[in-house]
Every structure is written in C-alpha cells, then in structure tokens.
Amino acid sequence: MAGKVEAYCVKCKQKREMKDPAEVTMANGKKARKGTCPTCGTKMFKIGG
8 A cells, every 4th residue: 555544533633644554345345444543543544545
C-alpha cells in the first residue's frame, strides 16, 4: 500500500495519519482501511479510497 492514509481519530478529535493501515473489504463489498492512531492508539477506520 503506497502513501499515507489520513483518518479522523474520535479520541483525539483530529485528523491524523493512520499507523499500520490495512485494506479490508466490508460486508457490502466496499473497500475500507483500518489502522491505529499514532498518538493515542485508538483504532481508526476510513471507508473508501
């Protein structure tokens, strides 16, 4: 996976670069990315892209 992925962290209440992003496919067939916040460690999720 090339490039950085930004997602919103609900705990920090800011957009941050996702740590260790992994591409997943949701139940409806759409692509999404899943990772963790580098600051607080909360799970992050971004649909699409």
